[in-house]
Amino acid sequence: MTNNSTxxxxxxxxxxxxxxxxxxxxxxxxxxxxxxxxxxGQFATQGYWRRVIADLGPDLRHLTYDxxxxxxxxxxxxxxxxxxxxxxVDVVLAARGVERALVVGWSYGAFVAAHWASRNPSRAxxxxxxxxxxxxxxxxxxxxxxxxxxxRRMGWFLPLLxxxxxxxxxxxxxxxxxxxxxxxxxxxxxLGPVLDSITVPxxxxxxxxxxxxxxxxxQEQIRTSIxxxxxxxxxxxxxxxVASNHGAILRKDAHAIAEAARDALQQ
Numbered sequence: 001m002t003n004n005s006t007x008x009x010x011x012x013x014x015x016x017x018x019x020x021x022x023x024x025x026x027x028x029x030x031x032x033x034x035x036x037x038x039x040x041g042q043f044a045t046q047g048y049w050r051r052v053i054a055d056l057g058p059d060l061r062h063l064t065y066d067x068x069x070x071x072x073x074x075x076x077x078x079x080x081x082x083x084x085x086x087x088x089v090d091v092v093l094a095a096r097g098v099e100r101a102l103v104v105g106w107s108y109g110a111f112v113a114a115h116w117a118s119r120n121p122s123r124a125x126x127x128x129x130x131x132x133x134x135x136x137x138x139x140x141x142x143x144x145x146x147x148x149x150x151x152r153r154m155g156w157f158l159p160l161l162x163x164x165x166x167x168x169x170x171x172x173x174x175x176x177x178x179x180x181x182x183x184x185x186x187x188x189x190x191l192g193p194v195l196d197s198i199t200v201p202x203x204x205x206x207x208x209x210x211x212x213x214x215x216x217x218x219q220e221q222i223r224t225s226i227x228x229x230x231x232x233x234x235x236x237x238x239x240x241x242v243a244s245n246h247g248a249i250l251r252k253d254a255h256a257i258a259e260a261a262r263d264a265l266q267q
Contacts, residue, residue, distance in 0.1 A: 008032065010061065010097070016073065017065070017095040019088055025073035026065040028096050029053070033060045034125065034265060035101040037093065039109030040064075041132075042178060043168045045071040051254035052104070056261060063101070065092050069169040076169055080178055082111070082185055089116050099123060104261055106130040106250055107211075108182060111191070117202065118194045126201040126264030128239075130257055131211075131246050135191040135229065136222040139183030147183075151176040188225070195229050195236065201267035203239040203260040204230075205253070211246035219246065239263060 012030040016023040027046060036056065038049045046064035053062045066074040067085060077084070089112065093101060102125040105113030110132025117124040155172035168175065185191060204226055211219050223241075230236055239260035244252035 013096070017092055019091040020077065020079060020084070022068050022075040022077040024065045024067065024075075024088060024092065025071055026063070026092055026095065029058070029062040031058065031061040033058075035061045035063055035093075035096075035098045036261060037089065037098075037101040037103050038062070038064045039089070039103060039105035039112045040067060040070065041106050042108035042182070043070060043170075043175065044106070044109075045166075048106070048250045049104075051251060052257050052261075055254050055258035061098075063092065063096060063098065080170060080174055082115075082178075082181055085112050086115050086119075093123075100125055102126045102128070102261060102265055104128040104130070104257070105132060107132040107246065108178075111182060111185060114191070114194055114198065114202075117200055118197045121199045124200045126203075126261075126267065127198070128203050128205065128257060128260045128264055130205045131207040131223075131249055133186075133191065133195065134222050134225045135186060135188040135195060136225045137187050138218065138222055139180065139187070143183065144180055147179050148173070148176045151179070192229075196233055198233060198235055200235060201264040202233075202236040203264050204236070205239050205249070205257050205260050206241040207246045207249040207253075208241065208243055209245040237263075 009032040010030040013028040015026060017026045040046060040048060045066050049064055068074060068077040068080055100123050103113040103116055110129035113127045114129060114133040117127040151172040206223050206226065226238060230238055240256040242249060242253040242256050
């Protein structure tokens with residue numbers, strides 16, 4: 001399978017893709033193979049995917065980008081909403097002339113991947129959801145307060161790291177708003193129907209242990225929701241549950257993620 005009907009090879013490309021009031025830093029490895037589009041964690045960058053890309057190899061075309069105000073080059077925006085993140089998928093694909101792709105998302109990016117695959121069954125070749133997009137009601141008033149306190153505590157040193165691209169060029173309140181919005185979108189009655197409607201091969205890769213801001217076994221409780229998702233939708237399977245935690249999974253278990261991608265493409 002190729003990226004287009006002619007099977008033409010696309011040259012490697014790195015540059016900026018304009019969207020709305022901003023521009024996104026995009027990297028396209030080029031090639032004539034199937035396109036894999038990688039969707040980052042909430043405040044992560046495209047560099048996190050390098051081990052997964054290396055494992056999958058050059059026979060595939062790999063497309064990565066930094067979301068709004070993330071990384072060193074993507075510009076600030078007035079809109080950091082989840083819907084903007086989903087729209088940006090279409091903009092990036094259109095800019096690179098890609099009609100169909102396998103979407104691979106980690107954490108926040110898994111939510112984006114699930115929504116995009118659900119809304120675009122004719123364009124999604126499949127989806128890999130890496131320790132994210134788990135329908136669970138973890139957000140309440142107390143958790144909202146906890147999230148805002150956490151980001152405000154980090155607010156004093158985050159500006160010092162912004163020139164490195166390691167943290168987003170967003171205020172503490174903007175980051176908290178984004179995290180809280182994700183909690184609302186992740187509720188069972190919100191995310192459950194999205195996952196139930198997916199008709200393309202979809203594979204979960206789950207981490208173990210905690211994540212940034214979680215306590216005790218909170219994250220493991222959230223992961224238990226996948227059992228119901230898999231039971232309801234035969235298109236969705238659990239590919240692997242690995243030993244690494246949420247933050248280390250792309251680095252330590254890249255092979256498991258690559259294997260999930262291969263499995264989705266073979267269906």
